[in-house]
Amino acid sequence: MKDQNIRNALHQEEQNRPPMPADLNARLMQRVEKEVNSKAERKHTRIVWPWIAAACVAGVIMMFLMPPKIDNTVSDETSIAKVEKDSVKQQIEILQIEEPQTLIANVAKERMNELKIAKAKTAKESDTSNLIAMTEKDIETTAEEVIATDSNTHRAKETTYDNCPSAEPQPRMLTERDIPITRPENYKYTKEEIALMKKQANEAYLKWVELEIEISKYNLENTAENR
Amino acid sequence: MTETEIHIIEGLRQQSPKVQQEALEQYGNYVWAQVVRLVTSVEDAEEVYQDVFVKVFGNIKMYDEERSSFRTWLSRIAYNESITFLRRKRQAIIYFEDNEGQADALSEAEVEETLGHGNEETVQLIRAAIRHLPPDEQAIITMFYYDEMSLKEIAYVTETIPTTVASKLSRTRKKLCKIIKMLQS
Incomplete structure (x- = not known):
């Protein structure tokens, strides 16, 4: 046979190869069993996990689609109505406190009294009689004006009062007065104080800028002299 | 195909542990020999051996009776797993590389004269020369x-064509001759 020497050589080489360990097949079967069990577990989790994923996705979609919860105790409309009611109540209170007729009458009375006192003092002086007449007239006119303005305001208030039904106030825009102060630091400074502080800050900034300009001028002059 | 082979193939397809055990008893030594030719370390060979059969049991559905015998299919998996292991491990293997092409220049007569002597010394020289061959050429010869195995079966195992296997065999013989001459000198 051709290449018999090669065959013999290979035969001898194969004989000298290390033999297969006796427990190798047993270890192999254990490994195969482990892999089969782990595959079964993975299959089970593979079946379960799509359902879990679908449930998560459905939950997220539900969160976006569900409408936000509505608080029955407070709503935008009811809060506006409440504020309006409050403002109407305030107005009523003011109107009750300030009765226009008595107010005008009081003002007029005070002025008349003053005039009488003045008249009594200067009764002997004829020069002042005209003045007193003038002042009386002025007082009357001012009293009339006061009455007129007060009546106008009273009419305005009346109209507003008449136009505001007790049960259904007209809607109006909310202002800063309606919103209560909740931050404690806002109680600290008044508006005037804040404005003053801003003004002072601006002045300080301007002074600082002027100072910087002076410094730069001085430096320029010095460098010019040094050269 | 023998009845034993048919029985084993059917049992493996059903993932029967009993038939798997029978397959190991039937083909275990053969696969071990295939693996240990390429992977000389015993520990590494054990690992590759196990990987081979795990792959066989897992991919039995891919076996096609018309393309090759079951034994040849096993050889293919064992060869590929061994080569993959050697590449992955990047173990330094010292072997003869005929970069100058001096082996190819040898004539068939010279090769026959070198390898043809029917004595023990020649056999030992050939054994020593085989150890200097690269692992894949060792496996082929x-x-x-x-x-x-036939050239067709070797081509199936090494995933080449029969003519490539034939030319490789011829070159390997000449290489053996060259190595023997180097060893003798």
């Missing part, structure tokens, strides 16, 4: 001369 072993499959051809020891396992007596």
